[in-house]
Amino acid sequence: MTILTRLEHWKDQGAISPEQEVFLAGLCRGEPLSLFLELNVLLYAGVLAFVAGLGWTVATWSKQLGDVLVLAVLSIILTVCFWYCFSRAPAWSRAQTPAPTVIFDYVLYLGCLVWCLELAYLENRFQVLSGQWDFYLLATAILFFFLAYRFDNRFVLSLALSSLAGWFGLTISRWQFHQDATYRQCALLYCVVIGIGAVLLERRGLKPHFFGTYLNIAANVAFWAVLSGMFDRQGSWLWSFALFVACGASLAWGIKRRQFVFVAYAAVYGYVGFSWILLRNVNDATVAMLYFVITAVAMLVALVRIARRFGKSA
Amino acid sequence: MRIYSAASEETLRARKLLKDWHGEGLLSEAQYKLFEQETVSELRTTNVFLRIVLFFFTLIVVAAVGGLFGVTFLRGSSDQTLGIFLVIYAGVCYWAAEIAVSQARLYRYGIEEALAVCSVVCLSLGILLAFFSSYWGRQSGIRSLVPAAGAIASLWIWHRFGLWYAFPSAMVFALYAPDAWASSPAARHVLVALLYAIGLICVIAVRSRHRLDYLERDYSLAEAFLWLGIYLVLNLQLSSLNLRALWVVGGMGAASEFPGWFYWTTWVLIWCVPLVVLARGIRQKDRFVMAVGTTVLILTLVTNKPYLGWPRYTWDPMLLGILLIGGALFIRRWLARGPGGVRAGFTAARLSGKDKQWLNATSAVLGLVTPQSITSSPQTTSADFRFGGGASGGGGAGGDY
Numbered sequence: 001m002t003i004l005t006r007l008e009h010w011k012d013q014g015a016i017s018p019e020q021e022v023f024l025a026g027l028c029r030g031e032p033l034s035l036f037l038e039l040n041v042l043l044y045a046g047v048l049a050f051v052a053g054l055g056w057t058v059a060t061w062s063k064q065l066g067d068v069l070v071l072a073v074l075s076i077i078l079t080v081c082f083w084y085c086f087s088r089a090p091a092w093s094r095a096q097t098p099a100p101t102v103i104f105d106y107v108l109y110l111g112c113l114v115w116c117l118e119l120a121y122l123e124n125r126f127q128v129l130s131g132q133w134d135f136y137l138l139a140t141a142i143l144f145f146f147l148a149y150r151f152d153n154r155f156v157l158s159l160a161l162s163s164l165a166g167w168f169g170l171t172i173s174r175w176q177f178h179q180d181a182t183y184r185q186c187a188l189l190y191c192v193v194i195g196i197g198a199v200l201l202e203r204r205g206l207k208p209h210f211f212g213t214y215l216n217i218a219a220n221v222a223f224w225a226v227l228s229g230m231f232d233r234q235g236s237w238l239w240s241f242a243l244f245v246a247c248g249a250s251l252a253w254g255i256k257r258r259q260f261v262f263v264a265y266a267a268v269y270g271y272v273g274f275s276w277i278l279l280r281n282v283n284d285a286t287v288a289m290l291y292f293v294i295t296a297v298a299m300l301v302a303l304v305r306i307a308r309r310f311g312k313s314a
Numbered sequence: 315m316r317i318y319s320a321a322s323e324e325t326l327r328a329r330k331l332l333k334d335w336h337g338e339g340l341l342s343e344a345q346y347k348l349f350e351q352e353t354v355s356e357l358r359t360t361n362v363f364l365r366i367v368l369f370f371f372t373l374i375v376v377a378a379v380g381g382l383f384g385v386t387f388l389r390g391s392s393d394q395t396l397g398i399f400l401v402i403y404a405g406v407c408y409w410a411a412e413i414a415v416s417q418a419r420l421y422r423y424g425i426e427e428a429l430a431v432c433s434v435v436c437l438s439l440g441i442l443l444a445f446f447s448s449y450w451g452r453q454s455g456i457r458s459l460v461p462a463a464g465a466i467a468s469l470w471i472w473h474r475f476g477l478w479y480a481f482p483s484a485m486v487f488a489l490y491a492p493d494a495w496a497s498s499p500a501a502r503h504v505l506v507a508l509l510y511a512i513g514l515i516c517v518i519a520v521r522s523r524h525r526l527d528y529l530e531r532d533y534s535l536a537e538a539f540l541w542l543g544i545y546l547v548l549n550l551q552l553s554s555l556n557l558r559a560l561w562v563v564g565g566m567g568a569a570s571e572f573p574g575w576f577y578w579t580t581w582v583l584i585w586c587v588p589l590v591v592l593a594r595g596i597r598q599k600d601r602f603v604m605a606v607g608t609t610v611l612i613l614t615l616v617t618n619k620p621y622l623g624w625p626r627y628t629w630d631p632m633l634l635g636i637l638l639i640g641g642a643l644f645i646r647r648w649l650a651r652g653p654g655g656v657r658a659g660f661t662a663a664r665l666s667g668k669d670k671q672w673l674n675a676t677s678a679v680l681g682l683v684t685p686q687s688i689t690s691s692p693q694t695t696s697a698d699f700r701f702g703g704g705a706s707g708g709g710g711a712g713g714d715y
Contacts, residue, residue, distance in 0.1 A: 001321065002527055003328045006353075015348060016341075024335060027665060029526060030599045032656040035649070036664040038605060040673055042642035045612075050635025057628040102646060105677075106639070155677040264363040268370065285385045292378030299371045300425065307360045307368070307423075 003028050043106045051113040058121060067125055074118040081111030089151055096209045097152045105153060112144060112156055137167040149207055157210055161217055165190055181232070187225035191218040212259075219262065222246055223269040230273050243273045255306070263306060271299060317415050317474050318357065323528040325355040326421065337667040357421035368424030376407060376432040397444025404436035404467075411475070430471045434483070438464040461490040472536075481536050485510065485543050500576045507547045514540040538602035541591045545610040549584045550577060551617040581621050584614050599659060612638070 001009075004025055011021040026032070054074075062070055084107045088100050099105050119136050122128055129135050144160030147153065168190040169183060198214030201207065226246055229239035247270035254262030275295070282288050332353065336346040360368070380403055388399060411429035420426045442460045468484035471477055492505035517540060521533035547553055550572060572580075588611035595604030615634060619626050649655065649662040664670060 002324055003331055004526065006328055006349075010349065015345060020340070024340065027335075027340075028331065030659070032659050032661040032665075033599045033601065034661055034663060034665040034669065035601075035645070036662060037669040037672060038601065038608070039642045039646050039662055040669075042608070042638050044677075046635045046638030046640075046642065048635070049631045049638060053629055053631030053633070053635060056631065060628045103643065153677075154674055158677070158679070260361050260363040264367045267367050271371075286382065289378050289382035289385060292374055293382055296371045296374040296378060300368065300375065303364060303368055303371065304425075307364045 043103065044109070047106050047110050047113070051110065051117065054114070055117050058117065062121070062125070070121060071118070074114055074121065078111055078114045078118060081107050081114065085111065085147075085151060092150060094205050094207065096207070099151075104151075105155070108147065108151055108153055109155060112147065112159055115143070116140065134167050134169075137163050141167055148210070152207060154210065154213055157213055158217075161194065161214070164194070165221070168193075181229075184225045184229050187221050191222040191225070194218050216261065219250060219265055223250075223265060227269060227273050227276075230276060236277065240273070240277055243270060255309075263303075267299060267303060271295070315473060316476065317412065318421065318476065320528065322355055322357050322421075323476075325353050326357060326359065327528045328353045329355065334666055334668060338665070355421075356419055358419050358423060359421050360423055365422060365424040365427075369428045370424075372425045372428035373432065376428065380436070393443045393447035394445075397440045397442065397447065400436045400440030401444060402440075404433045404440055407436060408433035415475070426475065427477055430475055430477065430480070434464060434467045434471060434480070437467050438487070458491045458494040461487040461493075465491065472532075476532055478532065478535050482539050482543075485513075485539060488513075489547075500572050503547055503550070503553065503572075503576075503580075507544055510540050510543045510547065514544065534600050534602045537600070538606045541587070541603065542606045542610065545584065545587050545591075545606075545613070548580045548587065549613065549617055550580050551620050552613065584610075584617070584621070588614055596658075 007016070007021050007025050007028070010016045011018060016024070054077075058065075058070055058074070085104065088104060090097060090100055119140065123133070123136060141160050141163035144156050144163055148157035148160055169186040194214050195218045198211050198218070202211045223243075223246060226239055226243045230236050230243060232239075247266040250262045250266040250269075254260055254264075254266065275291070279288055279291060282291070329350070332341065332346060332349050335341045336343075341349070380400075383403075384396070384399070388396060391399075407429045411426045411433065414420045414423075414426040414429060438460055441463050446457050446460060464487035465484045468480045468487060472480035472484065488509050489506055491509070492502050496502050496505055514537065517533055517536045521530070521537065524530050524533055588607055591603060591610060592607030594600070595602075595607045612634070615637075619630070646662040649657050649660055651657075652661075655661050655663050
């Protein structure tokens, strides 16, 4: 029985009104077909291409164009973007608020990315802060947090979190194991700061829908930091204990809040970490294979049990 | 032929739609609960995160069982013996996938998917080792048997289990099939494009019978992949992977590898294909085909200059960005001005909660990635410094920190 037949049946039963049936059947047939997602993707790609071209042009032609022209153009774009956002934004609310216009979010993205370009240009040309990039990152993070909360924008929140990570000495996209222990400490400190911040903001009811973004980023950075500590061999038992605690917390949170992504983090990061500890001194391929067969089957059984409990709701 | 009954898949599709409509407020709570009870499926499904994790652990189990058997019984064996073992193991994996569905009623559960995928990989590797590891095998013209077997097995998995990603994997296998039949690069491109075109004709013929049923999405995706494949094979600037010529030098790059007539024919075709795909997508109201049409049109704009050997300017991406933004805004306004915000059966309004969820999830992830992708060069502080790419200007968690 297709969905169209079911709708007809429900209409005959009186479970849905004829108008509802017509509307829902139209949606099934793609009448009308919504291009909402496609148009948003085009806008995002357009902003990204524009800023990439702007950065490339400035980088290549800055000498010919001159500092005044480059800074004037970047400042004008920046001012127009932020003027647009502040003039169109509705009154601030603690709760989730929709964007006032179609292009609002994209103008805000453009402004934020141009801000990054302009700061980079200023520092590279004039060394205003004598290469103290961490101050730029901190200032940028503060600005982006403000904009994210003012305009209720997850993309800008992610920019703010990555800037803050940069300030903490974390280059998320270029993370490698076996780096200096300081990086791990910075990563854990970063997780603690954004974790506590997220909890406080959520408790105060300030954009509580942002909480998931904070928590996902904090969980991933914490797991990577702990895993890198385990791979370092020095003090690996301490890191093993930390991984055990992190996995337990993630699992408990995932099950309690029915957010399976945290159960998945606990399963995958925990399996990788503990397998490393148990297998690092094993040279026999048969033992290693046997270990993987037994433990992976055990994980499958455990996860299927959890899945049955969760169903498809998470 | 399909392992799941049509009724089961239709029921699952109905449940998904009901959930979406309920989320959008198109159904009341009472209506949703009533309809949910009427659309109970015997198939066992799970959420996307669990599906990925179960897929991952099943892969580990399959690899470890195969490895354990190999190190215990086949240590020091010849390639042929290993190959025969892998072919048999492929059969075991496939049988296990069938059992997982028929007995445990798993549907997109990760476990049966990983078993099916492993059966294709083991079969291809097994045939390669068993028949083509020796010298005579490499020289033989029948070496295309490996990609052919992989393509057929992938197509079977796609058809039997309805796993969408098995279709592009079949296309990737098909990409290597003509290597043994033709020596010239141009002939290989033509043969692959022909294979994809034959597939496209078959898919178009079959999908007309499945309009508005649960198979429509599968065939729509297959058609979109085939159009994309045809375009990528025809666009010599992309398929020759001459990225340095494409992005840095801006020269003709791939032109020297192919005869002139072939090169310029493909240039004409890379302008025609996007228009045909877009027109078909709009006519069929097929969002996957439309998405591919738009993507390949953008790729044509991006690769046109290298194709013609024209110099690339730094402001080209800006112009592309303005074009994309302008195009999106124009379409949006044009649609919004229609009666009820609808024109020609299209609307710019959001009708599904999934669209918003996708945007929220991707914008959060892209926010972490974007600064690095647009501002990547390291800093320098020398006196005669020439501004180096805007690295790490803030949001960027930058390169040199």
